[in-house]
Amino acid sequence: MTSQILVIDDDPVQRRLLTNMIERLGHIAHLADNGRSGLELLERKRGLISVILLDLMMPEMNGHGFLEAVAERGIDTPVIVQTGQGGIETVVLAMQAGAFDFVVKPVSPERLSVAITNALKLEHRDSKGRVPKRSRSGSVGFDDVVSASPAMIRVLDLARRAAQSNIPIVLEGESGVGKEMVARAIQHASERANKPFVTVNCGAIPHNLVESILFGHEKGAFTGATEKHSGKFADADGGTLFLDEIGDLPLEVQVKLLRAVQQGEIETIGARHPQKVNVRLISATNKDLINEVREGRFREDLYYRLNVFPIAIPALRRRKEDIPVLVRTFVERFALEQRLSASLSVSSGAMALLTAYDWPGNIRQLENAIFRAVVLAEGAELTVKDFPQIATQIPGYVVAEKSGFTWEETGPSGLPIADADHLPPVYPHFSAAEKADTRHAAADQHPENAIASVDDGGNVRKLADVEEELIRFALKFYRGQMSQVARKLGIGRSTLYRKLKDYGINPDDPFSEAA
Structure with missing residues (x-):
């Protein structure tokens, strides 16, 4: 189905590239060169635009200003933010501002297609109903694997190719990244489905x-063997055997596994003759198998037999783009399973919090956190307060008895607190009056924030002196984070370093007071 996509970007080359990608996907592109003209175009075509593709750094009105304006007007069109920086700071700020998804420049056609498809699903969700509950039969296809990150898209592409043959596969990755789900998708797409x-x-x-x-x-093969047991290889005959955590297999069992892989036959304990089996083998491990081989804990010959087609699945912290998509999918599924009377949404603050967290337990941990939040939900929207365990594990969060959450001196990744108009990424929402109170309180507590415009003699100060003082203050305020300082001052990093040299400011000592 053809949809209309609004592209807001000040770079004409980028606009042309995005237009080509969008048109190849079968959609119509509308173009704007900055946030203000994009807002005007959106209001003229209100109701017709299905998705907005928004650049962050633009003249007149930048991406953050556009998001604020859209929120003030109550426009809920999904916004996909383009960023030239893949750091967590930019990601969290974009999600806090209300972005539906984000892509990192230069965006590939595959990644853009996934982002637009997911945004269009959101637009049509009410008319089509909520997503169905995942099958409990264990049947999982590649369409059921939720992903938006380029890294995971590459993994799925490799897995689809591997599914077309009987080649032995090893899925590598940390616990909870979804190795079994990928294995099931491979089985589902193969001739053994x-x-x-x-x-x-x-x-x-x-x-x-x-x-x-x-x-x-066999029965009587050893003490306690009161009846015959077929074994997992025989159970999987004709299908797929998924050996999870294969690095934990004892060495003596690895010998028999090698024979099963090489010759397609197994030796049942107590049996007189080997048994032929036709099994597609998919192994998984969270260990470095080659290191296990060096340490003598895993047979080298078995390693090379199994590791014919390795697929490394990245940890969730390495594919932050997947978090918003996974969160929405889990919320909808668990809301349906809990038979909630109304659908649940996720606040921008909560989404930013979940995106900022590194998820050491990966997708499994995220899924459990969403499950708990949905079960305990009291309103129609999940907020930061519904994820207290996550909030307390991010540096900079403090749990308050009444207000819920406050920030310490720094936020995620050591980000300093900005002024009240640019709240930290996952700060709770405040009203305009509360923002004003916060701003005034900050001014009272930090009188050094003010930079004098006149000298002691009542004359206007030289521009260079004011600039030097402002740079020193920015270095102190942003704790020496040069990219942050340059961005907030509206200059390039090279320009910032040149000015530091001109004013004799040591960048390695950003907290020194002005001479």
């Missing part, structure tokens, strides 16, 4: 039972 998919967590089985569980045993 209607065959068994059997999972084994090698790290959760006692070492003395691993061989029996994998290869089976």
